[in-house]
Amino acid sequence: MSEPFRKVLIANRGEIAVRVIRACREEGLTSVAVYSEADRRSPHVLHADEAIEIGPAAAAESYLDPDRLLEAAARSGAGAIHPGYGFLAESAAFARSVEQAGLVFIGPSPEAIDAMGDKTRARARMQAAGVPVVPGSEPVATAEDATAAAHEIGFPVMIKAAAGGGGKGMHRVDNAADVPSSFERASREAAGAFGDGRVYLERYLENPRHIEIQIVADAERTIHLGERECSIQRRHQKLIEEAPSPVVDPTLRSRMGEVAILAAKAVDYRGVGTVEFLVEAGEFYFLEMNTRIQVEHPVTEAITGVDLVREQLRIARGIAALDGAEAPSPRGHSIECRISAEDPTRGFLPSTGRVEGLEIPTGPGIRWDGGIRTGFEVGLHYDPLLGKLIVHAADRDRAIDRMRTALEELRIDGVETTQAYHLAVMSEPDFRASELSIRYVEEHPDLLRNPDPDLLETSFAIAVLLEAGAQRSPSVRESASPDQRARSVSAWVREGQK
Amino acid sequence: MRYRTESGGEERWIERIPQGLRFEDREVEADLHWVSAEEVTVELDGKKVRAFARRSDTGWRIQIRGQTFDVGVEDERAVAIRELAGEAGSSSGSRELRAPMPGLVIAVLVEPGQRVEPGDGLVIVEAMKMENELKAEGAGTVSAVSTKPGDTVDRDEVLISFLVEDA
DSSP states (O other): OOOSOSEEEEOOOHHHHHHHHHHHHHHTOEEEEEEEGGGTTSHHHHHSSEEEEEEOSSGGGTTTOHHHHHHHHHHHTOSEEEOOSSTTTTOHHHHHHHHHTTOEESSSOHHHHHHHHSHHHHHHHHHHTTOOBOOEEEEEOSHHHHHHHHHHHOSSEEEEETTOOTTTTOEEEOSGGGHHHHHHHHHHHHHHHHSOOOEEEEEOOSSOEEEEEEEEEOSSOEEEEEEEEEEEEETTEEEEEEESOTTOOHHHHHHHHHHHHHHHHHTTOOEEEEEEEEEETTEEEEEEEEOSOOTTHHHHHHHHOOOHHHHHHHHHTTOOGGGGOOOOOOOSEEEEEEEESEEGGGTTEEOOEEOOEEEOOOSTTEEEEEOOOTTOEEOSSSOOEEEEEEEEESSHHHHHHHHHHHHHHOEEESSOOSHHHHHHHHHOHHHHTTOOOTTHHHHOTTTTTSOOHHHHHHHHHHHHHHHHHHHHOTHHHHTSOHHHHHHTSOHHHHHHHO | OEEEEEETTEEEEEEEETTEEEOSSOEEEEEEEESSSSEEEEEETTEEEEEEEEEOSSEEEEEETTEEEEEEEEEHHHHHHHHHHOOOOSOSSEEEEEOSSOEEEEEEOOOTTOEEOTTOEEEEEEETTEEEEEEOSSOEEEEEEOOOTTOEEOTTOEEEEEEOTTO
């Protein structure tokens, strides 16, 4: 068989670029990283076989610029482009120009991306295919139309970006008075994030769980690999994912799986993809299809043993999905925690800084997919995801215990992260009892209010020992790194240096 | 020497004694060794703890078992001097809205002279692709607007100043 490509350009950065580079290496393919000026020394650049600079830090002039990416592909002689997730991964126009340049786009066809990318058209198409959807409207052009649609659906409603995903341009509205301002904001966010300001309305479900089905498809077969539960989200950004879902029994799994396959087949889907559902009271509703690899793919990999990124590469090379085998039966339980540069004690505000210290947990059933290293600068240009901690164990309780141990060992210094938040969730009774919904985060606002009292006392003791030691022997301070000393200069000196 | 320690609203007075530490209600045998430039191993009544420590502006930032504690530390002399000098009152009639994170100003929702009530939106700042609406924490009158849409702001940069009546 003639090889469609031997070299893959990864049009992304961070942990997912590293993940794809690893899969390329295992598959015997040469990897080409692209990077902005800000990422010259980032892990994905260091890992790749080749690396090409494509522009300044601003994503619009680097990772989001199709021309620069295609130019880099031509220069490197890459035969295929893997888009990762985010950036241009769900841009049908980009997929099309990759194909027009004579390269392989590692993902579904531009038509499938288009069909699923426009959320309102996808809804209509899914309804026509017999897939259940949440009741909602067509795209609305004005605040008046939005208000009328909201009255028709009934409050509360969600205003969502027609072109969107990932929580951008999404707003809950409880009464008619708030529709105009939320409509304006959602339109502005949608225009900024997707270059398409159209929004539509949907009924707001009170307490649903977010459960999604992983699909793998080649030209002959469309297979589902079971579900992931991703109910723990904040502003529609997932924080913790697990597989299997504690509330999905084999009957519901096969019903949802069948519907997901129906959805994928309706757009003639190829490669790996995810069909997302909201599940409430045993009923499930199509939310959207993500036509790409997802952040949380490792939990499915853990329980099925399928390397989803390598499957993407193999399907693009024309090899049968799962080598022609049936979907493996799931084994054990897996959990993923997204470690982001956000400060959970300050409303998850983004945190920036330099990674001063980094220690990654290891041991049985522990996996770290990361995009940082010591000395890495966490800036404002890109997504705050630093890495993902994934565990696999025999059952859910053991997986939680394992995650807690791993989170205790993880150490990222120099930037605030969501680590302590995840630790608190692992001990929280509702989470342990798998009483989850997409409102979990807002319904548990006090998770970080009460730190472990023993650890607090211990930290007081250590601080006094250190302070007393520092006064007695200045050598302790001397052993601090030059950078640490710089931090302890007085505010007067700092101001004077400006 | 006695020390006042503080973290997350909790305060403890702890004395360093030759064999360890004296808390308000108990004594603990304590021993600390540096393992590397930022790692320590501590024994408290025979129980071992591994921790990471670095100096902060007010004391020490300590990481234990995945949790971070910013501990303010002052010895008793420093506390006494500070109390003698008297702390300046903070409710002196003017308040400021400072940027809680670095970002891009998308919209300014108020203008000088405008009255605001708690919860009123003041400024929308975008960071890492998400819009964050900064809201008024109390009632007052806007005395100055120091930012405009399109500005890039640093954390703690003053965005809006207020006059507060009941100061």
